[in-house]
Amino acid sequence: xxxxxxxxxxxxxxxxxxxxxxxxxxxxxxxxxxxxxxxxxxxxxxxxxxxxxxxxxxxxxxxxxxxxxxxxxxxxxxxxxxxxxxxxxxxxxxxxxxxxxxxxxxxxxxxxxxxxxxxxxxxxxxxxxxxxxxxxxxxxxxxxxxxxxxxxxxxxxxxxxxxxxxxxxxxxxxxxxxxxxxxxxxxxxxxxxxxxxxxxxxxxxxxxxxxxxxxxxxxxxxxxxxxxxxxxxxxxxxxxxxxxxxxxxxxxxxxxxxxxxxxxxxxxxxxxxxxxxxxxxxxxxxxxxxxxxxxxxxxxxxxxxxxxxxxxxxxxxxxxxxxxxxxxxxxxxxxxxxxxxxxxxxxxxxxxxxxxxxxxxxxxxxxxxxxxxxxxxxxxx
Amino acid sequence: xxxxxxxxxxxxxxxxxxxxxxxxxxxxxxxxxxxxxxxxxxxxxxxxxxxxxxxxxxxxxxxxxxxxxxxxxxxxxxxxxxxxxxxxxxxxxxxxxxxxxxxxxxxxxxxxxxxxxxxxxxxxxxxxxxxxxxxxxxxxxxxxxxxxxxxxxxxxxxxxxxxxxxxxxxxxxxxxxxxxxxxxxxxxxxxxxxxxxxxxxxxxxxxxxxxxxxxxxxxxxxxxxxxxxxxxxxxxxxxxxxxxxxxxxxxxxxxxxxxxxxxxxxxxxxxxxxxxxxxxxxxxxxxxxxxxxxxxxxxxxxxxxxxxxxxxxxxxxxxxxxxx
Numbered sequence: 004x005x006x007x008x009x010x011x012x013x014x015x016x017x018x019x020x021x022x023x024x025x026x027x028x029x030x031x032x033x034x035x036x037x038x039x040x041x042x043x044x045x046x047x048x049x050x051x052x053x054x055x056x057x058x059x060x061x062x063x064x065x066x067x068x069x070x071x072x073x074x075x076x077x078x079x080x081x082x083x084x085x086x087x088x089x090x091x092x093x094x095x096x097x098x099x100x101x102x103x104x105x106x107x108x109x110x111x112x113x114x115x116x117x118x119x120x121x122x123x124x125x126x127x128x129x130x131x132x133x134x135x136x137x138x139x140x141x142x143x144x145x146x147x148x149x150x151x152x153x154x155x156x157x158x159x160x161x162x163x164x165x166x167x168x169x170x171x172x173x174x175x176x177x178x179x180x181x182x183x184x185x186x187x188x189x190x191x192x193x194x195x196x197x198x199x200x201x202x203x204x205x206x207x208x209x210x211x212x213x214x215x216x217x218x219x220x221x222x223x224x225x226x227x228x229x230x231x232x233x234x235x236x237x238x239x240x241x242x243x244x245x246x247x248x249x250x251x252x253x254x255x256x257x258x259x260x261x262x263x264x265x266x267x268x269x270x271x272x273x274x275x276x277x278x279x280x281x282x283x284x285x286x287x288x289x290x291x292x293x294x295x296x297x298x299x300x301x302x303x304x305x306x307x308x309x310x311x312x313x314x315x316x317x318x319x320x321x322x323x324x325x326x327x328x329x330x331x332x333x334x335x336x337x338x339x340x341x342x343x344x345x346x347x348x349x350x351x352x353x354x355x356x357x358x359x360x361x362x363x364x365x366x367x368x369x370x371x372x373x374x375x376x377x378x379x380x381x382x383x384x
Numbered sequence: 385x386x387x388x389x390x391x392x393x394x395x396x397x398x399x400x401x402x403x404x405x406x407x408x409x410x411x412x413x414x415x416x417x418x419x420x421x422x423x424x425x426x427x428x429x430x431x432x433x434x435x436x437x438x439x440x441x442x443x444x445x446x447x448x449x450x451x452x453x454x455x456x457x458x459x460x461x462x463x464x465x466x467x468x469x470x471x472x473x474x475x476x477x478x479x480x481x482x483x484x485x486x487x488x489x490x491x492x493x494x495x496x497x498x499x500x501x502x503x504x505x506x507x508x509x510x511x512x513x514x515x516x517x518x519x520x521x522x523x524x525x526x527x528x529x530x531x532x533x534x535x536x537x538x539x540x541x542x543x544x545x546x547x548x549x550x551x552x553x554x555x556x557x558x559x560x561x562x563x564x565x566x567x568x569x570x571x572x573x574x575x576x577x578x579x580x581x582x583x584x585x586x587x588x589x590x591x592x593x594x595x596x597x598x599x600x601x602x603x604x605x606x607x608x609x610x611x612x613x614x615x616x617x618x619x620x621x622x623x624x625x626x627x628x629x630x631x632x633x634x635x636x637x638x639x640x641x642x643x644x645x646x647x648x649x650x651x652x653x654x655x656x657x658x659x660x661x662x663x664x665x666x667x668x669x670x671x672x673x674x675x676x677x678x679x680x681x682x683x684x685x686x687x688x689x690x691x692x693x694x695x696x697x698x699x700x701x702x703x704x705x706x707x708x
């Protein structure tokens with residue numbers, strides 16, 4: 004057991020740090036949940052991709068550097084510490100891409116991954132339906148078999164990035180006689196054939212949308228994996244969503260460091276100071292835990308349901324850190340970017356509202372605790 | 385970067401676990417003072433940190449951390465952390481190290497934030513701190529005052545002494561190491577409490593169903609699993625920090641002890657609640673582990689003391705650093 008970075012890993016960190024120091028926008032980009040901000044974030048992704056920094060862990064032929072998991076974690080630490088923009092391509096590169104790598108065809112990988120790496124194509128996830136949220140297997144959207152492909156019918160909701168994205172992916176029922184987890188198929192589809200109704204979020208922006216499918220034709224080559232295998236394939240993706248691949252510690256480490264700096268500048272009474280110190284150490288613990296997980300994954304192990312423990316831990320930590328920052332700032336913490344007295348342009352408030360989604364998306368934390376209890380601990384269903 | 389235990393480290397822990405399973409069942413915890421000690425000596429537990437020239441294995445704390453989890457899992461009685469972890473550092477260079485490595489010198493200590501010497505009545509040698517200096521005290525030169533407490537299998541003693549030999553070693557390294565060893569024991573005890581409670585919740589039926597099928601019970605146990613899962617890495621990293629003499633070592637040790645103590649206390653509290661009234665009886669073995677968690681969590685600085693130090697280390701220093 005050790006915690007030593009190799010010479011090459013240290014060099015990689017230095018290279019990433021230098022590049023970010025020279026390129027991260029001095030003024031934060033507008034929210035990616037506005038048309039203008041979305042395109043600004045797409046431009047930033049182009050810049051990253053030009054340096055092969057948008058998807059460092061992908062193979063070189065798709066725009067990556069073939070970096071190891073540890074190098075990817077280093078990249079993430081540096082990325083968030085530098086205050087770089089949020090990733091508009093997140094749904095594609097962290098949720099869909101792992102599934103394409105494991106279940107896609109060579110043609111699908113060649114067709115979609117390079118554009119995803121450059122954010123020429125931004126992808127939206129389409130899991131939930133009005134009557135299928137935590138109970139995802141209750142979904143009723145369906146695909147009807149036609150010559151050369153399928154026609155999609157039904158409705159999806161809370162589709163992140165869908166207001167402005169180019170493509171979507173999600174599950175549809177292809178066997179009308181099937182129930183629950185069976186008879187589902189994983190589809191990719193162009194959003195320009197779908198009716199998209201943006202939905203305003205708590206922060207007033209339109210980060211997610213409802214999608215209405217009215218017989219959109221999707222050719223067979225947009226099916227990911229075999230028809231009827233959608234649930235199994237999607238579960239591989241959702242464990243990425245709540246596990247290592249999406250939630251690198253970098254973002255939480257950067258927030259924890261900012262929180263400590265804030266507490267020093269505002270002064271913190273011992274009660275709040277204690278909570279700040281705890282949060283900083285929890286972020287550190289998540290980082291160490293992730294190094295252990297990275298090692299296990301590199302050795303070919305699967306983390307499976309244990310990723311649910313991480314999801315509960317980081318999502319609650321993120322809320323706690325932002326809530327603490329607002330507490331340290333008092334009334335001023337609740338001013339948004341338009342207010343002259345706002346701290347850091349309202350960034351803590353934005354972050355707080357964003358963090359509140361964490362315990363809900365990717366499977367609510369109540370569902371995660373059921374998964375931990377049943378699949379990690381072995382309690383009866 | 386390999387933040388995972390090596391095959392050798394895992395094998396050593398497995399050997400300790402096997403010995404404890406055979407020689408330290410709950411019955412022995414309840415009735416014995418030093419069960420499994422001779423068998424643990426045979427597999428080298430007491431020589432782990434003793435240099436090879438004194439017939440030890442010359443290993444580091446990171447090699448001892450999983451074996452110590454196992455001693456906590458088994459609620460092994462006796463001053464094992466004091467003998468196997470504190471003593472080799474306090475007696476560095478001393479000829480007594482050979483006996484220590486062989487398991488024929490049992491040591492209790494009263495150093496650092498520890499106000500009393502645990503299991504001092506069993507000790508062949510006491511090492512007591514006075515004004516920052518360690519002294520070796522023979523049992524016949526010591527006056528022990530029993531201070532009975534909640535953990536009757538880890539009795540505490542006040543120590544006064546007449547004749548003593550001043551040791552030339554420092555206190556701080558031994559305090560750090562034994563604190564991490566006790567943190568590892570707390571993680572092990574928490575794992576045992578979680579396993580035992582899950583086992584009970586799977587079989588105990590009420591309202592026609594196992595109580596472990598109720599979400600109110602499931603979610604409490606999931607919380608314990610999360611707390612233990614994220615306390616353990618801090619303990620492992622603290623062991624590395626001790627071995628490497630990192631500048632962050634004191635902060636890392638406090639983080640390990642605070643997190644392990646809090647996780648184990650949560651495991652204990654939840655275990656009792658899920659067991660219900662049967663858990664409250666002295667007839668079940670559960671109480672042995674509850675008492676051990678309480679006493680170890682208070683030993684070498686309780687979570688409150690370490691949290692207070694962490695607050696200072698993180699907020700009152702010019703720059704808070706992560707390692708690596």
